[in-house]
Amino acid sequence: AQSVTQLDSQVPVFEEAPVELRCNYSSSVSVYLFWYVQYPNQGLQLLLKYLSGSTLVKGINGFEAEFNKSQTSFHLRKPSVHISDTAEYFCAVTSYSSASKIIFGSGTRLSIRP
Amino acid sequence: EAQVTQNPRYLITVTGKKLTVTCSQNMNHEYMSWYRQDPGLGLRQIYYSMNVEVTDKGDVPEGYKVSRKEKRNFPLILESPSPNQTSLYFCASKFSVGSSTDTQYFGPGTRLTVL
Numbered sequence: 001a002q003s004v005t006q007l008d009s010q011v012p013v014f015e016e017a018p019v020e021l022r023c024n025y026s027s028s029v030s031v032y033l034f035w036y037v038q039y040p041n042q043g044l045q046l047l048l049k050y051l052s053g054s055t056l057v058k059g060i061n062g063f064e065a066e067f068n069k070s071q072t073s074f075h076l077r078k079p080s081v082h083i084s085d086t087a088e089y090f091c092a093v094t095s096y097s098s099a100s101k102i103i104f105g106s107g108t109r110l111s112i113r114p
Numbered sequence: 115e116a117q118v119t120q121n122p123r124y125l126i127t128v129t130g131k132k133l134t135v136t137c138s139q140n141m142n143h144e145y146m147s148w149y150r151q152d153p154g155l156g157l158r159q160i161y162y163s164m165n166v167e168v169t170d171k172g173d174v175p176e177g178y179k180v181s182r183k184e185k186r187n188f189p190l191i192l193e194s195p196s197p198n199q200t201s202l203y204f205c206a207s208k209f210s211v212g213s214s215t216d217t218q219y220f221g222p223g224t225r226l227t228v229l
Contacts, residue, residue, distance in 0.1 A: 009154065036220075043118070043204055043220035044157075090156060100145070100164060101172070102218065104156040 002027040002093050006105035013081055014113050021076040021108045023091035033074040034092040034102070035065055044090065050074060061085065086112050116141045118221035120205050126227045127195055135190045135224050137205030145208045146188040147172070147218070148180065150201040157204065163188055195228045202226075 007022040025031060032051050036044040048059025055067040065076045074091060091105040118139045127133055139146065147162040149172075159172030163182040177199055179191040188207075192199060203224045208216040 004156075006156075041223075043222045044206075044218075045220065046217045049217070100162055100170070101159065104149075104158075106154055106156040 002031065002095065002098070002103050004091050004093050004103050004105035006091055006108050008108050009106065010109045010111065012111045012113060015083055016080045018079050019077065019081050019085075019110065021089050021091075021110065023074045023076065023105060025072050025074065025091075025093045027072075027093065027095060029095045029097055031093050031095050033065075033067060034094075035059065035063070035074075035076050036090045036092060036104075037061075038088045038090065038107075040087070047076070047089070081110070081112050083112050083114065085110060116219070118205055118207055118219050120203075120221040120224050122224060123222060124225050126229065128229050129196055130194050133192050133195060133226075135192075135203060135205075135226070137188045137190065137221060138186050139188075139205075139207040139219070140186065141207065141209070141219065142185065143207035143209050143219075144185070145210065145216075146182065147206045148178070148188070148190045149204045149206065150174065150199075151204060151223075152201050160190070160203075195226075197228050200226060200228050 003026050005024045013019045034049045035047040037047050038044045048057045050057045050067045058064045063078050088107045088109050094102040121136045148160040149157040151157050158174045161180040163169045205221040206218045208218045
C-alpha cells in the first residue's frame with residue numbers, strides 16, 4: 001500500500017520569499033509522484049510530475065520538485081512566490097502496478113502576504 | 115476546449131432525497147473517477163471507471179453509485195444522501211487506464227450540502 005504525508009497544513013510566506021512545501025511518501029514499489037495545485041473555487045491542475053530520470057523536475061509557474069528516494073521525499077519549491085501562488089497544493093503518488101489508483105496527501109494551503 | 119464539466123456546481127439538499135451529479139469529458143478518455151475532498155483529508159477516491167460498463171470501488175464507496183453507459187459521461191448517484199456526505203466532489207479523467215503516468219484532468223467541483 002502507498003501513502004502520502006504532507007507535513008504542513010498551512011504555510012504563510014511573504015511575497016518574493018522562497019517557499020518549500022514538504023511531501024513524504026511510503027511505498028513498497030517504484031512510484032510516480034505528482035504535485036497538483038488548486039486555486040480558490042477551482043479544480044485541481046497538474047503542476048509537475050516525476051516519472052523517472054532526473055530527480056529535479058521543473059513544472060509550471062516556476063515551481064520545481066526534487067525526488068529523493070533515500071528520504072522518500074518529493075518536496076516542492078519556488079525561489080520567489082507571488083500573490084497569485086495563493087492556493088492549496090496536493091502531493092500525490094501512484095505506481096505502475098496501480099495505474100487505476102492515485103493517492104493524495106491532505107494538502108498544504110499556501111498563503112502569500114504582501 | 116478540452117475539459118471536464120460537472121453539474122451542478124452547488125447543491126443543497128435534504129437527507130434521503132436522491133440526487134445525481136453529472137460529469138462529462140470531451141477528450142475521449144477511457145478512465146474516469148470521482149473523489150471527495152474534505153478538510154484535512156485531501157482527496158479520497160469514491161469510484162472509478164476503466165471504460166464503458168466497467169466500474170470499481172475506490173476507498174470510500176459507501177452510499178454512492180456510479181454508471182458508465184457512455185464513454186464521455188460518468189454520473190455519481192446518491193440514492194439516500196446523509197449529512198456525512200456533505201463535501202466537495204471532483205470528477206477526473208485521463209486518457210488511458212493502463213498508464214500510471216497519464217495526467218488526470220479535473221472538473222471544477224460540486225459543493226454538496228446535505229441537511
